[in-house]
Amino acid sequence: FHIVAYLLQIWWFEVDGVVKFPLPADVYTLSFRIHLGRFSKRLGRRVSSFEHTHGWDIKPVRFDLSTTDGQLASCECYLDDMEQDYENRNHKRGCWIEYKVGEFIVSNSETVTEVRFSMKQIDCTHSKGGLCVDSVFIIPTDLIDCKRRGILK
Secondary structure, three states: OOOOOEEOOEOOEEEEEEEEEEOOOEEEEEEEEEEEOEEEEEOOEEEEEOOOOEOOOOOOEEEEEEEOOOOEEEEEEOOOOHHHHHHOOOOOOOOEEEEEEEEEEEOOOOOEEEEEEEEEEOOOOOOEEOEEEEEEEEEEHHHHHHHHHOOOO
């Protein structure tokens, strides 16, 4: 999107959604696209500010998905584990990162598939801030694999 919301400071964070539509039979991956820090343009260059980015290293965020036919997937991760990111040379701050929630299978393309998804960090013992949520992707898993191998751009 051209404009996304920037969460400056919050105590309770929850994003829930549901989509219903017929999908071709395949295996699909659902993921959230997230950015830590506020970005802007300065002198024509994109720069990130992490002044308000805090609290995402204290408790993990929980991602969930479920389908009408009973498929479930969930995972938890720390969005801002700078020590681990530094060791792995994986710098998340200032980049749009796709967090994979899980996969689900559509076996019958004739029926409507309902997919429920969520992202939550509802521990109110500490504040959190400096987060942008851009979108949720539902993509055939084999296309993701092709993109990683460089077959698709």
